[in-house]
Amino acid sequence: MKIVDLVIIGGGSAGMAAAIQAKKEGVDNLLILEKNDTLGGILNQCIHNGFGLTEFKEELTGPEYLQRFVDQVHELDIPYKLSSAVINITRDKVVSYSNPVDGSVSVQAKAIVLATGCYERNAGAIQLPGDRCSGIITAGTAQKYLNIHGYLVGKRVVILGSGDIGLIMARRLTLEGAKVVCVAEIMPYSNGLNRNIAQCLNDYNIPLYLSTSVSRVIGKGRLQKVILSNVDDNFKFIPGTEMEIPCDTLILSVGLVPYVSLLENIGVPMSSTKGALVNEHMETMIPGIFTCGNCLHVHDVVDFVTDEGRLAGHGAALYLQNLLLGVREINVYPNSGVSYVVPQKVNLDNQEDVTFKFRVQKPVKDVFVLFESNNVIISKVFKSALIPSEMIMIKLNRDKLANVTGDITVHLEGR
Amino acid sequence: MNKEIVCIVCPRGCNLIIDEKMEVTGNACPRGKAYAISELTHPVRMITSSVRVTNRLETLASVKTSDSIPKDKIMEVMDIINSLSVEAPTHINQIVKKNVLGLGVDILITKKID
Numbered sequence: 277m278k279i280v281d282l283v284i285i286g287g288g289s290a291g292m293a294a295a296i297q298a299k300k301e302g303v304d305n306l307l308i309l310e311k312n313d314t315l316g317g318i319l320n321q322c323i324h325n326g327f328g329l330t331e332f333k334e335e336l337t338g339p340e341y342l343q344r345f346v347d348q349v350h351e352l353d354i355p356y357k358l359s360s361a362v363i364n365i366t367r368d369k370v371v372s373y374s375n376p377v378d379g380s381v382s383v384q385a386k387a388i389v390l391a392t393g394c395y396e397r398n399a400g401a402i403q404l405p406g407d408r409c410s411g412i413i414t415a416g417t418a419q420k421y422l423n424i425h426g427y428l429v430g431k432r433v434v435i436l437g438s439g440d441i442g443l444i445m446a447r448r449l450t451l452e453g454a455k456v457v458c459v460a461e462i463m464p465y466s467n468g469l470n471r472n473i474a475q476c477l478n479d480y481n482i483p484l485y486l487s488t489s490v491s492r493v494i495g496k497g498r499l500q501k502v503i504l505s506n507v508d509d510n511f512k513f514i515p516g517t518e519m520e521i522p523c524d525t526l527i528l529s530v531g532l533v534p535y536v537s538l539l540e541n542i543g544v545p546m547s548s549t550k551g552a553l554v555n556e557h558m559e560t561m562i563p564g565i566f567t568c569g570n571c572l573h574v575h576d577v578v579d580f581v582t583d584e585g586r587l588a589g590h591g592a593a594l595y596l597q598n599l600l601l602g603v604r605e606i607n608v609y610p611n612s613g614v615s616y617v618v619p620q621k622v623n624l625d626n627q628e629d630v631t632f633k634f635r636v637q638k639p640v641k642d643v644f645v646l647f648e649s650n651n652v653i654i655s656k657v658f659k660s661a662l663i664p665s666e667m668i669m670i671k672l673n674r675d676k677l678a679n680v681t682g683d684i685t686v687h688l689e690g691r
Numbered sequence: 692m693n694k695e696i697v698c699i700v701c702p703r704g705c706n707l708i709i710d711e712k713m714e715v716t717g718n719a720c721p722r723g724k725a726y727a728i729s730e731l732t733h734p735v736r737m738i739t740s741s742v743r744v745t746n747r748l749e750t751l752a753s754v755k756t757s758d759s760i761p762k763d764k765i766m767e768v769m770d771i772i773n774s775l776s777v778e779a780p781t782h783i784n785q786i787v788k789k790n791v792l793g794l795g796v797d798i799l800i801t802k803k804i805d
Contacts (some may be wrong), residue, residue: 280711309701321719323739323740323741323753323801323802324739325737325739325755326701326702329701329702335737336801337753337755337801338753338804339753339783339801339803340801340802341785343783343802343803346803423741424751424753425749426741426743426749426751451738451740451765451769452740452769469702469704470697470705470706471697471698471699471700471701471702471703473697474696474699474704475696475699477738479736479762538769576734577702666702688768
């Protein structure tokens with residue numbers, strides 16, 4: 277079996293960043309395996325702009341952003357295989373993949389970075405009530421049809437879910453000639469960025485109905501109408517609030533889930549993000565298997581995916597040089613007001629600063645974010661406004677971490 | 692009366708407040724102030740879309756406007772974009788249409804196709 281020092285599964289933003297970083301740190305025998313016929317992952321279909329403000333200090337479209345990394349992959353001569361689907365990995369790091377040229381192949385890796393992205397929740401996942409007709413499609417699939425293949429999925433569209441992809445699709449479909457009737461959101465607030473509500477909905481006079489969801493889809497063959505109803509605090513439909521909306525298409529933007537089946541198959545411990553439990557090097561609980569990007573936790577800004585990819589690539593490079601030796605490992609737990617924190621483990625022997633990423637459970641104003649260990653406050657940061665759709669990052673430098681004696685909790689406290 | 696708008700310059704999405712004297716507050720950076728004033732005097736937007744690639748099967752090349760265009764010209768510019776096509780190979784920033792509608796803005800390719 278061919279031996280490869282580092283196999284990166286997934287050639288999107290996270291995978292390319294991991295590969296580039298590892299290569300720069302001296303890992304020469306590496307390989308990117310990408311399932312699609314092009315590098316770049318989901319950014320290929322994100323033709324809107326707004327990417328790269330942190331990374332490049334300019335505003336790029338998805339294809340422009342990804343090309344900068346594809347160019348680096350080529351400049352650094354990093355090997356990659358396209359149309360190569362990874363079928364299985366083992367705890368001993370044997371990676372099996374298949375593609376139309378090589379057939380079915382297994383390689384022995386010394387380290388693995390899993391960067392497989394996320395998938396969309398669909399009609400089944402939210403138990404969409406009503407007929408099973410055509411014209412019900414997830415936002416990412418509609419985006420692929422429109423931006424990659426040039427097909428408009430419908431003429432009169434209702435969008436369920438106000439996550440960023442749903443909002444961006446509302447604008448794209450409007451620009452390409454469809455009528456977007458409305459966006460319905462089950463929560464009392466939008467899960468999209470404020471600026472996307474402004475520039476994707478308000479600009480085109482598309483109404484956003486909060487605390488509202490689809491109580492029934494109706495259609496024989498093709499979708500004919502949806503019934504929208506308001507929901508109460510327990511997300512139960514309120515009788516008498518039904519609103520009938522004729523439409524031929526219902527687009528679902530109802531959440532993303534990390535794609536981790538390769539890790540689940542080998543029993544890698546998972547966290548509340550539905551991605552793997554990781555330490556500050558993005559290493560899972562199986563030494564030498566790293567993970568980053570949307571398959572670790574769903575991000576809202578690609579620049580941060582790139583950054584996390586580099587972290588995993590750096591971790592893999594250290595692992596391959598036997599430089600990950602620390603033993604004083606502590607846990608990091610989310611507490612009141614915080615829904616999750618990444619990483620969930622920190623090795624105190626690590627001589628590097630650690631950036632903690634987390635989300636809040638609901639929108640809050642004027643709070644302190646506290647990092648506490650054994651009743652000692654390690655860090656206290658004031659934030660004027662936090663919303664669940666925005667991933668928050670707080671960096672603790674290594675001097676602060678040096679004072680830590682036990683597990684860390686992250687929680688919010690009112691002013 | 693104060694006007695309140697959401698800044699669209701970056702993902703942060705600040706709530707900008709503009710008073711009668713066009714003084715801007717709530718912005719976290721200078722770009723927010725510039726956006727607020729532009730939005731109240733002559734609102735502009737970047738447009739992204741795609742054009743057909745004539746010599747490739749089922750392929751589109753994504754495009755953008757080289758600069759922001761007036762908001763009320765968006766649909767007219769979209770009509771022009773929908774009439775355009777290119778031949779591969781394409782490169783990023785390749786001009787597909789110069790000075791669209793006389794707005795002083797070009798339509799540029801954003802996708803490299805070999």
